[in-house]
Amino acid sequence: MADFVVHPARGLSGRLHFPGDKSISHRSILLGAISKGTTRILHCLKSADVEASRRAVEELGVEVQDKDGAVLVQGKGLHGLKPPRQELDMGNSGTTTRLLMGILAGQPFSSTLKGDESLSRRPMKRVTEPLERMGAEIRGPKGGDLLPLTVKGGRLKGIRYVSPIPSAQVKSAVLLAGLYAQGPTSVKEPVLSRDHTERMLSFLGARLKRNSGTEVTVEPSDSLRGRELSVPADISSAAFFLVAASIVPGSSLTTCRIGLNPTRTGVLDLLTRMGARLVLSPDKKETGWEPVGEITASFGPLKAVVIEPQEIPRLIDELPILMVAATQAQGTTVIRGAGELRVKETDRIDSMVEGLSAMGARIHAEGDTVFIEGPVRLKGARVRSFSDHRTAMALAVAALTAGGPTVIEGFEWVNISFPDFPKLLEEVC
Secondary structure: OOEEEEOOOOOOEEEEEOOEOHHHHHHHHHHHHOOEEEEEEEOOOOOHHHHHHHHHHHHOOOEEEEEOOEEEEEEEOOOOOOOOOOOEEOOOOHHHHHHHHHHHOOOOOEEEEEOOOOHHHOOOHHHHHHHHHHOOEEEOHHHHOOOOEEEEOOOEEOOEEEOOOOOHHHHHHHHHHHOOEEOOEEEEOOOOOOOHHHHHHHHOOOOEEEOOOOEEEEOOOOOOEOOEEEOOEOHHHHHHHHHHHHHOOOOEEEEEEEEOOOOOOHHHHHHHHOOOEEEEEEOOOOOOOOOEEEEEEEOOOEEOOEEOHHHHHHOHHHHHHHHHHHHOEEEEEEEOOOHHHHHOOOOHHHHHHHHHHHOOOEEEEEOOEEEEEEOOOOEOOEEEOOOOHHHHHHHHHHHOOOEOOEEEEOHHHHHHOOOOHHHHHHHHO
């Protein structure tokens, strides 16, 4: 396991260009595979997770090429995928697994999906249950809750699914299966989760409508059409640097061409509530299905906030780095209803409590509620990534404010979503 040493920073500055959004990169490859014609993807993220999506569609008979700085997916249409010759390896990618199950539920063959040790512990029943209601047959450990899972596609029927949790992956799996179903398929969530799948489906020609703020319906489709997709820069990746600039004295950083989809900008709203100095400049020239723009962050005093359960879906990937921000905020930050963090690549509540506590933070958890008292001058320490990319990067940002160097064990896990993180960190410090 690789160690990564982070030294305190005196101030961060520069203009940063981030890799493509991971969620949108996954969807571009998967939806491109079931579209007719060529889907040309610009700024597609190169990471271990996205590679799992690419590897899976190639195993299903889809040709994927790198050409002239773009990824070209030669789509087979909704009904052109071929039975895989071996098990489909999902690696560590929950997004690939859950979205692909929705597509495979409509195929006239069986497929088996497997994952690494971490992914094999993550719950899948939240997806397999509605897909089985639609008519798919899914077998696996604990009644289809854990990988490896075998999905036998078949004739699907449209359903109205009321999801007990707000989850873009659950919603996407059901909507993708709905493309193959008899009759319309609807998903209603308690709170609106990120809507990248809905936007991309509409952009590629699916018949989709939003019935209300949290319910969406897709009609069965004859075909999607391949198009050029320009992937915005990942706001979840940018969040690490926005927080770093907010908590390291003397900092001012600009992040370029960041995705500003309202279902993903909860981190910006939360940082603004904390008093962070953020300047947003939407790009009015940019056209397409996803809004983008620049964000400049600079150092300034932060104040504690209370994060309520209904806010969590728009913050879920950014909560680890927001915990770091809270260590430097005046007062006690409370994060309620964060239980979804316990079923990510690791238990991110436990990993962040352990790591930040080792660095001197006043942080503790009571069930799914996290309490962080600040501001605290952190200290250098040896901490663990818990084989989790977001834990590793969040602790690296915390280390920028510490007294003395911090050693992060298992830092290679950043390759899951952000292989360029160490290089960009060095550029701005």
